[in-house]
Amino acid sequence: MKITRWRESALPVRPVSREVLTATPELDSPRPPLLFVPGFGYGAWVFAEHWLDHAAVRGFRAHAMSLRGHGESGRSPRATLRAYTHDVVQVAASLPKRAVLVGHGAGALVVARALARYPARAAVLVAPVLGGLDTLGRALLRNPLGTAPALVGGPLRLRRRQLVSREVPAGLAQEYARRAGRAAPLAQWQLLLHRAPEPPVGEPPVLVAGSPDDAVVPAGALDRAARGYGGAPLLFPGMGHLMMLDARWREPVDAILDWLDQLPTIKE
Numbered sequence: 001m002k003i004t005r006w007r008e009s010a011l012p013v014r015p016v017s018r019e020v021l022t023a024t025p026e027l028d029s030p031r032p033p034l035l036f037v038p039g040f041g042y043g044a045w046v047f048a049e050h051w052l053d054h055a056a057v058r059g060f061r062a063h064a065m066s067l068r069g070h071g072e073s074g075r076s077p078r079a080t081l082r083a084y085t086h087d088v089v090q091v092a093a094s095l096p097k098r099a100v101l102v103g104h105g106a107g108a109l110v111v112a113r114a115l116a117r118y119p120a121r122a123a124v125l126v127a128p129v130l131g132g133l134d135t136l137g138r139a140l141l142r143n144p145l146g147t148a149p150a151l152v153g154g155p156l157r158l159r160r161r162q163l164v165s166r167e168v169p170a171g172l173a174q175e176y177a178r179r180a181g182r183a184a185p186l187a188q189w190q191l192l193l194h195r196a197p198e199p200p201v202g203e204p205p206v207l208v209a210g211s212p213d214d215a216v217v218p219a220g221a222l223d224r225a226a227r228g229y230g231g232a233p234l235l236f237p238g239m240g241h242l243m244m245l246d247a248r249w250r251e252p253v254d255a256i257l258d259w260l261d262q263l264p265t266i267k268e
Contacts, residue, residue, distance in 0.1 A: 013082065016087075018065060019044055019072035020044070020063055020091060021044045022052075022061070023048075023053045023056035023062045025056045025059050025060065029060065031260075032122075034055055034062045034102055035091060035092050035095065035101050036062065037065060038064070038070065038107050040067075040187070041180040041181045042104075042179075043066035043071020044064035047062075049244065051064075051249065051253045060260075063099075065087070067084045067087050067088075067183075070181060070183075078184060078186060079184035080187055084110045085113040085114050088103075088111060089114050092120070098121045100120060100124070101124070102256070103124070105126075105127055105216070105217075109129060109197070112128075115204065116197055117201065119204070120201075122204050122206070125206065127216070127217050127242075128210070128221070128222070129191070129216065129217060130221065161240070162240070163176055164242050165213070165240045165246055168246060207234060207256065208222060208225045208226040208229065210222040210235065211235065211237060211243065236252050239251075
């Protein structure tokens, strides 16, 4: 772990307003708070649809944030992975207890980077897009017209059936695809070219979850991500990339919350 980070002091990240949505359990709970981090192009709403309230029903105080330039957070057209990581660390540090960080898609990479700067209680990487040519190649093969513009700074446009399974009605799936925004062009480039994140502070337990039928993240990428944290991925066949919006959204979130409840480091 690095003790001195000269860039943070010499080149501070520009502050922006940050959207944070919260769901609170009916009774006080000793469980740590959850902080959900969406992937590129999506705001806090993707977790507010189902997972946020469901986690509160299960006794977790749950928060979902939007990275800068996403959702209702402040605009930042020149944002970098470093700026996105800064957003997550700042929101997590503002919570009254050390949080569990849950990142989806490219948000999982941002969470992995934040773990080197924030002593999380645990972390969950859901359908993680951790960069690299295998994910890019898969996206180009499945949707060349929607993927190619991202290589030159344009928006990434995924088809509705790359996002959710056929169990989701076509109209609703199209609405999810329509609501997708875009990440900053530089951050998109860095997603492909970034270096591996630094090791997490304090060695928190890390779970990787995904679907072998994800049209965005290859099954091999899930295996490699999980091995990097000393485990195996938790798999949910038949689901799309946006697991929190798919028809069987309860299955992965309940499995994640069950995993957290079984961790001795989570119980106080």
